[in-house]
Amino acid sequence: MQKDAYSLILEAIDHGTYRPGDRLVESELADRFGVSRTPIREALQRLETQSLLARDGRSLIVASLDHNQLAELYPVRAELEALAAKLAARHASVEEMRVLRDMVEADRGLLGDPSALSRANRRFHKQIHLASHNRFLVQQLDLVHRSMALMAQTSLAATGRGERALAEHEAIVQAIEARDEEAAAQALRDHISKAFVTRLKLDSGGTASIG
8 A cells, every 4th residue: 555645755754864954845856756735744743733743933843852751652552561561461363462573682783783773673573563452542653652752762772772682572572472561561561760860871961871
């Protein structure tokens, strides 16, 4: 199925093709994605309404998250992700658990490549969302993760964060495999909390080697 202009631009932001502060120009986007300017214009208006784009004079730029927005976003993400892990422990099929296990093992080979690890991290979390078997929760988490794309860099770029994040993923998968709903929820909640600490250190310009 061919993707519409909105999905194409959103995917480009999510993948880091366009970063916070980058200017989006209708004609350039139309050429890049091979579509006319009318659907591009409509997509940009929709993204602005969703606060994923912001005005800089007459230009539209990819928005960024300030400290207060991050402080609001992370607790919501932590609780929604924890609920997804809890439901995954209850509902995930054997095959879905196998996929999560394989992801953890494969992602060890990405240590040292923060960008690749960040993409793998998104896939891992998305798989947990799907394994919750709750479409409404998946929709809400999709919205949260769109906002996560507005951060200038991944917390996995911090020294040692990749190794710790994978150890936390391992604990989440073990709890899901054990069908331990509360342990799965807590493991994921702790994982998001530690990522938030790292994010705050990165944004403060300090050393972010812990968390």
